[in-house]
Amino acid sequence: MGLVVPFEDKNPDKGASIESLVSLVSADMERVNAMILSRTGSDVTMIPEVANHLISSGGKRLRPMLTLAMANLAGYHGDGHVKLAASVEFMHTATLLHDDVVDESDMRRGRIAARIRWGNQASVLVGDFLLGQAFKMMVEVGSLRALDILSSAAAVIAEGEVMQLAAAKNTETNEDEYLAVIRGKTAELFAAACEVGPVIAGRPKAEQAACRSYGMNLGIAFQLIDDALDYGGTSANLGKNVGDDFREGKITLPVVLSFRRGNDDERAFWRRALEENEASDSDLETAIAIMHRHRALEHTIERARHYGAIARDALELFPKSAIKDAMLETVDFCIARAH
Template identity: 75%
Template sequence: MVEPAISGLVGLVAADMRRVDETILGRAASHVSMIPDIAHHLIASGGKRLRPMLTLAAAGMCDYDGAGHIKLAAAVEFMHTATLLHDDVVDQSDMRRGKLAARMLWGNEASVLVGDFLLGQAFKMMVEVGSLPCLDVLSSSAVVIAEGEVMQLSAAKDTQTSEDDYLAVIRAKTAALFGAACEVGAILGSRSKAEIAACRGYGVNLGIAFQLIDDALDYGGTAAKLGKNVGDDFREGKITLPVVLSFRRGSEAERAFWTRTLEKAEHADGDLETAIATMRKHRALEDTIERARHYGAMARDALELFPASPYKTALNDVVDFCISRSH
């Protein structure tokens, strides 16, 4: 079932996505049987493939007519899949997209190593495309994503994290790959510096909006929308924007609650319900969604540089899709 808000994008890139999927399956192959087993477990688990679709749509909007976008889109998806495998180990997550995380089935060591394999395959495909600027953009984003992971690790369970600190983490951890996925499409289309920067700006702002809605959904959504259990961020002690806002705006007793549950990981029955009620009291979820709308508007503004086209319309619809998940 395709969400109406992204059905236009899915339809536009359907033929190219079939080629991307074939590439993904081919490049996940290995004579070491555990590698395709783990890769397929995550690849086939129902992700929307949003990031590679952004690469294809940006290339289409920029009138690219070669075949390099297929390998770059597959590389983007491999980079994303590798970070998910690594993330679940770092976060000690049990579930991913409604299924047991790979680490629960094959162990932490195998999950990390298969993530490394997928990163290696991603870089091989980038080299095969032969665009040094695209290789520069995607390899730079891999560095930034890793920095974001380490930043998040150092901020883990720290209730003193500021909103600026948190935005810096998601700008690196989530938005960098969204931005790179869009930017390489424009580079392949041989567009001007301004248009390449506009595609990157669209992706980065979309990525921030996407993550902020995820943050809100973890406390105010459903498992079906999240692809994981509601409250996972809370149980894992993650400091996300709703927590930052609730902590800042809370009473001394409420701050003590966040310190106990997130910093000290001391949980009692009913704590998740208390956390959600406290967030609602201080409008932390509504304000997180409002900030997401702000970044969504910035993403739309970035596309104004481009003439009207079905691809531009579809990319604008993606912004609506990301925000509408909060309803």
């Protein structure tokens, strides 16, 4: 369904882009991309086929770019940030392969999901292969602290996914519980990606913590915008089918807000559609109408702006520079996706 719902919003972030960030890290990203290609190689032909299907599907590679940018911001001189950035992208790709199996998704980044083409087993196992390659590269960098950060993130991401599974179809989920889910499943990798740069640069703890805060809050903002887009975007800017969260019974912030603010009939609708899995195609339009009635999409975007502001403030510790300006604009870009 290609349903487009305009957000009632003043669009203060409209026009923001990540072009400055892309330009500033382009040379290092070429090295990261070359490393990604070399590390997906295997004598088992299905492994590079499945991995490259997703890796080459046009993702922005925002997380590895943030790793490179933070290393730049921290004044790092060396090659370790390239391997860590490739590790971050492999971790992200592995979670996408696994998520599509768990969620039974048909599309990913506008293409048929790998699980549809090669099956669930291949998707899970190739995801495991990529995680193994990620950890090999982390070890090669030789920073025990960076290895600790990224390996801990892998465990937290898995915890977040299990938390989401437990919360699925549970309309009683509250906002705090939902934020705990997205901190784990989405924001933790952003945080780790941003923290490892100043770590390998040997920067003070305060700077490491500031970079982690930037990544964590940017990640929360990023996921909240994704939540809103699922009910008010298009397949083109979402990279999957609009309404997939609704059809899969996912409890996201727009649902949490709509359920809490709704009347008895509206709550009965959410229970039937999500808990009892009796949603029809026309129910998606009803869900969106309820969300607009209670300003749930608008307020989800407001929440995203709140976390975006925290991310921006985290970088105030650093002097003005081109890379800092690019990272501040990246916050605006992540929120501007809602328009």
